[in-house]
Amino acid sequence: MTLTELRYIVAVARERHFGRAAERCFVSQPTLSVAVRKLEDELGVQLFERAPGEIALTPIGEHVVAQAQRTLEEAEAVKVAAQAGRDPLEGPLRIGAIYTVGPYLFPALIPLLRRRAPKMPLIVEENYTAALSEKLRHGELDVIVISLPFAAPGILTLPLYREPFVVLLPAAHPLTQRAGLRSADLEGETMLLLGAGHCFRDQVIDACPACAPRSDGAVNHTVEGSSLETIRHMVVSGLGLTVVPCTAAGADRYARRLLAIRRFSGPAPTRDVALAWRASFPRPKVIDVLREAVAACDLTCTEPVPARSGRRRVGAGGRARRA
Numbered sequence: 001m002t003l004t005e006l007r008y009i010v011a012v013a014r015e016r017h018f019g020r021a022a023e024r025c026f027v028s029q030p031t032l033s034v035a036v037r038k039l040e041d042e043l044g045v046q047l048f049e050r051a052p053g054e055i056a057l058t059p060i061g062e063h064v065v066a067q068a069q070r071t072l073e074e075a076e077a078v079k080v081a082a083q084a085g086r087d088p089l090e091g092p093l094r095i096g097a098i099y100t101v102g103p104y105l106f107p108a109l110i111p112l113l114r115r116r117a118p119k120m121p122l123i124v125e126e127n128y129t130a131a132l133s134e135k136l137r138h139g140e141l142d143v144i145v146i147s148l149p150f151a152a153p154g155i156l157t158l159p160l161y162r163e164p165f166v167v168l169l170p171a172a173h174p175l176t177q178r179a180g181l182r183s184a185d186l187e188g189e190t191m192l193l194l195g196a197g198h199c200f201r202d203q204v205i206d207a208c209p210a211c212a213p214r215s216d217g218a219v220n221h222t223v224e225g226s227s228l229e230t231i232r233h234m235v236v237s238g239l240g241l242t243v244v245p246c247t248a249a250g251a252d253r254y255a256r257r258l259l260a261i262r263r264f265s266g267p268a269p270t271r272d273v274a275l276a277w278r279a280s281f282p283r284p285k286v287i288d289v290l291r292e293a294v295a296a297c298d299l300t301c302t303e304p305v306p307a308r309s310g311r312r313r314v315g316a317g318g319r320a321r322r323a
Contacts, residue, residue: 003075005039006068008032009047013065014138016055073139077282088285089117095124095290096135097145100200100228101273102126104247105145108297116289129199133276142281143290147199148272158275158287159305160294163246164268165207169260170238180265183208190240192231195224200271204243207269211243235259245271246301272305 011021012032022029040047047061057065097105103126110122125132125141132144133152150157167181175181175189187210194201205212223240225231228248235242236258249261275290295304 001039001042003072005035006072008035009039009061009065010068010072010138012036012048012055013057013061018055069138073278073280076139077280087119088283089289090119092121092123093117093286094140094142095122095144096132096141097124097126098129098132098147098200099126099198100194100245100248101145101147103229104245105273105294105297105299108299109293112293112296113289116293117286120286128197130197136276136278139278142283143275143277143287146274146276147203148274150274150276152276154279155276156279158291160273160275160291161299161302162270162272162305163299163302164263164270165204165243166246166249166268167262167264168232168235168242168244168249169262170235170241171257171260172238173241173260175241176260176262178262181262182265183210186210186241186243190223192223192225192234192240192242194228194231195226200228200245203269203271208243232259243269247299249301273302274305 008021008025008027011024012018015021015024018033018036019029022032025032036047043064045060045064046058047064049056049058102124106124110124113120113122125135127135129146129150132141132146133150133155135141136144136155137152145160148157148159167175167186169176175185178185186208189210191211193204193211193213223234225234228244231242232244232248232250234240250259275287277287281287
């Protein structure tokens with residue numbers, strides 16, 4: 001039994017396809033298939049049920065693959081621990097962020113990290129919360145930046161900052177005459193929202209019920225976009241209004257004659273942005289450097305999250321408050 005064979009069965013379990021698993025492992029399909037069969041013969045059990053166009057784990061295969069994943073993580077931890085013994089800030093850091101944070105945090109964060117940890121090259125990814133969580137759990141990412149609440153077994157979280165939501169409007173829209181807006185003011189307006197799968201979409205609807213798509217048979221005044229950047233351009237084009245986190249408002253990117261930004265009246269809806277990493281991550285100094293670098297990014301519309309007692313194994317709090 002080798003670590004390579006364990007990587008193969010983990011890949012097959014994830015992809016549910018020998019061809020895609022082989023591509024993921026950068027080997028030919030026959031090489032992978034022979035190795036998996038060899039491991040099954042050595043263990044004396046069948047790990048996968050094979051049918052035309054379909055691969056499924058057997059009950060014993062579920063347990064073996066789970067243990068194989070833990071073994072691979074521990075093997076990786078041995079290498080990382082040895083490296084960290086020399087310098088925890090030396091060696092690549094694989095960091096991911098949700099789509100509604102990455103474009104607005106990374107441009108400021110990456111140069112700061114390069115200066116503070118020049119021997120720590122960054123491998124950066126943007127994705128949905130669910131995909132980032134899965135990659136973090138499987139050791140494909142070291143740390144992720146997400147929005148709370150976030151809960152996953154064996155994961156620690158550290159709040160970074162709190163940011164309010166704001167309303168973006170075409171500069172000529174009548175609502176720009178008001179200094180602040182309430183959720184009810186947006187009722188009947190054409191609202192531009194992110195598509196399903198974005199946690200920020202759910203936070204907006206929770207904080208602003210008037211922004212939710214209509215399901216009562218009335219004309220639907222909701223239009224979906226693929227990213228906050230796309231939606232912001234749609235607002236400038238006069239297609240509707242939207243609600244965005246303040247870091248994504250981009251007040252400096254459009255002349256005031258094209259785009260207006262309005263805060264919510266009263267208690268503004270907010271979100272808490274946090275770091276998340278495996279409890280077994282052997283480079284805790286990296287987390288401290290990340291926290292300090294984010295604080296130095298000077299995201300002017302954000303504020304520190306009130307202190308909590310210690311780092312939590314599962315995320316809590318940070319739910320958007322209603323306007």
